[in-house]
Amino acid sequence: MEVVDHYLYTKEHEWVSIEDNIATTGITDYAQEALGDITFVELPEVGGEVEQFEEFASIESVKAANDIFAPVSGKVIEVNTRLESDPGIINKSAFEKGWLAKVQMSDKEEASNLMTAEEYQKFLESIG
Amino acid sequence: MQLIFEKSVPGKRGYRNPSPDIDVHIQVPEKYQRKQECGLPEVSELDVVRHFTLLSQQNFSVDTQFYPLGSCTMKYNPKFNEHIAQMPAFAGLHPLLPQLKQGEKLAQGALEVLYEMEQLLCEITGMDNFTMQPLAGAHGELTGVMMMAAYHKARGNKKKYIIIPDSAHGTNPATAAIAGYGIISVASDKNGVMNLEELKKKLNDEVAGLMITCPDTHGIFHSQIDEIARLVHSVDGIMYYDGANLNAVLGRFRPGDVGFDVMHINLHKTFSTPHGGGGPGAGPVGVNKKLVPYLPVSRVIKKEDGSYALNYDYPESIGYIASFYGNFAIILRAYAYTLLLGKEGLKETTDHAVLSANYIRERLKDRFELAFDRFCMHEAVFSAARQAKRGVHALDIAKFLIDEGIHPPTIYFPLTVKESIMIEPTESESKQTLDHFIDVMLKIDDLSKTQPEIVAGRPQSTPVSRPDEVKAARDVSTNYFLTQKDIRTSGYQDIRNELVS
Amino acid sequence: MASFIANTPADVEAMLKTIGVSSIDELFADIKRSHAPKSFNIPSGKSEFEVTEHLSRLAAKNAAGLIPFIGGGYYDHFIPAAVTALISRGEFATAYTPYQPECSQGTLQALYEYQSAICTLTGMEVANASLYDGGTALYEAAMMAARLTGRHKIIMDGGVSPIYRKILKTYTSNLHYEFTETPVVHGQSDRPQIRKLLDNDTAAVILQNPNFFGAIDDHADIVIKAHEQGALVIESVYPLSLGILKTPGEMGADIATGEGQSLGLPLNFGGPYLGIIATRKKFIRAMPGRIVGQTVDKNGKRCFVNTLQAREQHIRREKAASNICTNVSLCAVQSLIYMSLLGKEGLKELAQLNLDKAEFARQEIEKIPGVAVKRSSPTFNEFTVVLPKDASQVVEAMITKGFAAGFPLGRYYPGMENYMIVAVTEKRTKEEILAYAKALREVIH
Structure with a gap:
């Protein structure tokens, strides 16, 4: 299972990549594989505020529906509108083209609540 | 097969309307008329008969195949039920008649059917009163939970949560959430029933009640159900019995006897009314004395002179939950069935349903992993985990069964069991049918060891094989008159933005 | 055996032996003795x-022998023999929800065709595979509007069936929604009052056409006002009238619902009926209940499956759009067979026949001194009659003359005790209508 080295992770299998105070978020390769072919993505509203570990998006596959939790708090500044017409991008490229939203972080300290790639890798091994 | 719309030829007619016997002819004013042409097909009666007969032949059904769909009680639906339901004095009866002045006199027979069926259900379940109004199981659940809320409101209770075992049908948590309650989920223990210790930990004064199916979806009866009732009642919680699996306990157990306060029954399961490809069903709700004041109106009563009437005067009632008195024609079928079977027949039904499930359990348990290795009630739950390791998943087993002329069991439910296969044979099926099914299941297990690819390639005898469900969900096409590109599905946020802009 | 048990005593013996028990009783060990039924007196x-x-x-x-002139949303239409014959086929009746598409294409294709027929009938873009009945469909539509808009206030026109309004009231009061009713003025929606109530907390305005009094309207202007406030419009319809009448789609309504009983289903003393719901394509995910979609199989062949299931309770559980599990597939297929037999021309002709017969009856009733027929709005096959005395007594007296004469409005509209609504379908012959008018004259005078 692919894990990107310099990203941070949640136990709910979201990833986040932080540059300055802009956090790009998405779901991990493990998550997309567990969901199967994704058929629909409901993205957060641009301009809306999100709280760390609160629901901010949802993803559906044929026989599953999952809430996605915001890995960090802040204001949504951009969403990946391509997913609306082609949700399968997440299956093909969970860590890059399948990103969900960009969040302007309100509290950079929150990054300490997330796992490093190494920790996430171990977490994946622990859940088998 | 072509769609009925694709068979349309301009000018064809399938039905002749009555000739006008009056010489009045008026026009609706122009602005109230439809301008868009209605696209109903133009076909002959034979076209229609052939089309729907051929369509019907693409279905598996209880009348044509063994249909051991777990949790759905696909028993034989006696033809007698249908015969009774078509009696014109019932089928043609207008539901507003008893609402006319003295109108109850016009529907005494129908009201008696409702009243008598209520009495029978009370005796079968040990409840004190029934409403026949709910139109399906889930509708019954919502009715029951609204009564639960009314009870707590009347007592000034501040309740926030409903406890539901993790093995429950999805309708339970969905219903509780719609009624405004939070859900507390309790896991199953190693015996496949709700974990009592965990329940004790999670129970508190904010718990409005507990919804439980007994036997549960693992097919196992909770032997400490009375203790659960005692615990829930200790916080003034309401015990809700989901009667989906009532076929397992007729004449053996009555929910009312051990402290259940409210329950629903799926008449289309236990009481043999046809499932109709997904409905209509009926979901009567029974209550004990605690909840009687909150029953929906109208209620059917028997007057001192022996006649029947509708009463609406119950100030604490939750109100109207359905347009009329329930799915009457379904209730009528269930009534006819109950009269045919009687006391002995009902008990025999349960006994044979449980015997058959255990026979399958016993004969398959060495080859298919049992979810819980103990006697089951009316259904046996296996896991195809072993076969899955060989590349044959529960889905593949289901598709192979179709080629053998057997409707697949329920698969991937309950969610608590990986690769679950849930088999409910019902009392209607003979040992010979069960033996054939078992032989096919054993053959599948053999093939999973030797030629798993054969199983994975099925079905091959059906008109279509392995539909692309991903495509169906991504390129949504649900209407012949719209092309696929027309349907772009939107999320709530988009819609709200669009609405206010 | 009466209980439809197939096994012989020898079969039972063999099965018990395989299981390794000596009696069926042993299989019930989990039910404690103390839990045996206290009574089972059947x-x-x-x-x-x-x-x-x-x-x-x-x-x-x-x-059953009364000649019905009673409607109120449930009508005595003729059901062609082919409808009953086809819907009685066990392959339709004794199948269940099409979980396995390969052995359920019959039900699935029929439901796809049903959805399409409902769309073309109502002028809407997408329909589901049916809900329980017209009343609960309206409740589901209201909840759907609340979900879509994120708002909690519902405005209900007094011309909507009083039975439906009572159902809505039960659910909204138990489920914490705000619900306001507007009166009916001269048989029509009270437009100024609706405009006044409409605000940016309004989830939906609920209307009905023809309304409970039988009056026809065009609600396009109300739709515009509602949309200005970001509210949705739900239009409850009498499907058979759409052979002629302006459709909810043409009025711009967002959700159409209806009682499908008129499309080939018996009256059955209240059910089972057919709950119709249809909406705009962009709202499809918020629509409750089962939806059938077209796709292709592994060989590229067109086929049909349940789709968008991730909205439903068996996956979403407490986050589902609705708790609905079953639909009324068999009733939906029944209505499809009926609509197919009628076809577009037959439906138009049938609607016209209903219209004409009702007009003939109106003219005959108007001839009775002291009786007035409301003509402030055009009507379809049901209309309001004003009597010189209490309508419930008149209807009671008409029963002795062999007629279910209509539905008195006083029961649901206080102050309208002298009013009744009268329905005339294609089944009422000229002789019956004349006999009805004669009997009514005798009862009144």
Whole structure:
């Protein structure tokens, strides 16, 4: 299972990549594989505020529906509108083209609540 | 097969309307008329008969195949039920008649059917009163939970949560959430029933009640159900019995006897009314004395002179939950069935349903992993985990069964069991049918060891094989008159933005 | 055996032996002895003959012979023989929800065709595979509008069936929604009042066409006002009238619902009926209940499956759009067969026949001195009659003359005790209508 080295992770299998105070978020390769072919993505509203570990998006596959939790708090500044017409991008490229939203972080300290790639890798091994 | 719309030829007619016997002819004013042409097909009666007969032949059904769909009680639906339901004095009866002045006199027979069926259900379940109004199981659940809320409101209770075992049908948590309650989920223990210790930990004064199916979806009866009732009642919680699996306990157990306060029954399961490809069903709700004041109106009563009437005067009632008195024609079928079977027949039904499930359990348990290795009630739950390791998943087993002329069991439910296969044979099926099914299941297990690819390639005898469900969900096409590109599905946020802009 | 058990005693013996128990009782070990039924006092089983006798006696206690001029949303239309014959096929009736598409294409394709037929009938873009009945469909539509808009206030026109309004009231009061009713003025929606109530907390305005009084309207102007406030419009319709009348789609309504009983289903003393719901394509994910979609199989062949299931309770559980599990597939297919037999021309012709017969009856009733027929709005096949005395007494007296004369409005509209609504379908012959008018004249004078 692919894990990107310099990203941070949640136990709910979201990833986040932080540059300055802009956090790009998405779901991990493990998550997309567990969901199967994704058929629909409901993205957060641009301009809306999100709280760390609160629901901010949802993803559906044929026989599953999952809430996605915001890995960090802040204001949504951009969403990946391509997913609306082609949700399968997440299956093909969970860590890059399948990103969900960009969040302007309100509290950079929150990054300490997330796992490093190494920790996430171990977490994946622990859940088998 | 072509769609009925694709068979349309301009000018064809399938039905002749009555000739006008009056010489009045008026026009609706122009602005109230439809301008868009209605696209109903133009076909002959034979076209229609052939089309729907051929369509019907693409279905598996209880009348044509063994249909051991777990949790759905696909028993034989006696033809007698249908015969009774078509009696014109019932089928043609207008539901507003008893609402006319003295109108109850016009529907005494129908009201008696409702009243008598209520009495029978009370005796079968040990409840004190029934409403026949709910139109399906889930509708019954919502009715029951609204009564639960009314009870707590009347007592000034501040309740926030409903406890539901993790093995429950999805309708339970969905219903509780719609009624405004939070859900507390309790896991199953190693015996496949709700974990009592965990329940004790999670129970508190904010718990409005507990919804439980007994036997549960693992097919196992909770032997400490009375203790659960005692615990829930200790916080003034309401015990809700989901009667989906009532076929397992007729004449053996009555929910009312051990402290259940409210329950629903799926008449289309236990009481043999046809499932109709997904409905209509009926979901009567029974209550004990605690909840009687909150029953929906109208209620059917028997007057001192022996006649029947509708009463609406119950100030604490939750109100109207359905347009009329329930799915009457379904209730009528269930009534006819109950009269045919009687006391002995009902008990025999349960006994044979449980015997058959255990026979399958016993004969398959060495080859298919049992979810819980103990006697089951009316259904046996296996896991195809072993076969899955060989590349044959529960889905593949289901598709192979179709080629053998057997409707697949329920698969991937309950969610608590990986690769679950849930088999409910019902009392209607003979040992010979069960033996054939078992032989096919054993053959599948053999093939999973030797030629798993054969199983994975099925079905091959059906008109279509392995539909692309991903495509169906991504390129949504649900209407012949719209092309696929027309349907772009939107999320709530988009819609709200669009609405206010 | 009466209980439809297939096994012989020898089969039972063999099965018990395989299981390794000596009696069926042993299989019930989990039910404690103390939990045995305290009573199970059910009559013993009877033969088909005996039960038929019993139920025939009960049937005879129903006044099935009255000539019906009663409607109120449920109508006595003729059902062609082919409808009953086809829908009685066990392959449709004794199948269940099409979980396995390969052995359920019959039900699935029929439901796809049903959805399409409902769309073309109502002028909407997408329909589901049916809900329980017209009343609960309206409730589901209201909840759907609340979900879509994120708002909690519902405005209900007083011309909507009073039965539907009572159902809505039960659910909204128990489920914490705000619900306001607007009166009916001269048989029509009270537009100024609706405009006044409409605000940016309004989830939906609920309307009905024709309304409970039988009046036809065009609600396009209300739709515009509602949309200005970001509210949705739900239009409850009498499907058969759409052979002629302006559709909810043409009015711009967001959700159409209806009672499908008029499309080939018997009256059945209140059910089972057919709950119709249809909406705009962009709202499809918020629509409750089962939806069938077209796709292709692994060989590229067109086929049909349940789709968008991730909205439903068996996956979403407490986050589902609705708790609905079943639909009324069989009733939906029944209505599809009916609509297919009629076809577009037959439906138009049938609607016109209903219109004309009702007009003939109106003219005959108007001839009775002291009786007035409301003509402030055009009507379809049901209209309001004003009597010189209490309508419920008149209807009671008409029963003795063999007629279910109409539905008195006083029951649901206080102050309208002298009013009744009268329905005339294609089944009422000229002779019946004339006899009705004659009887009414005698009862009044």
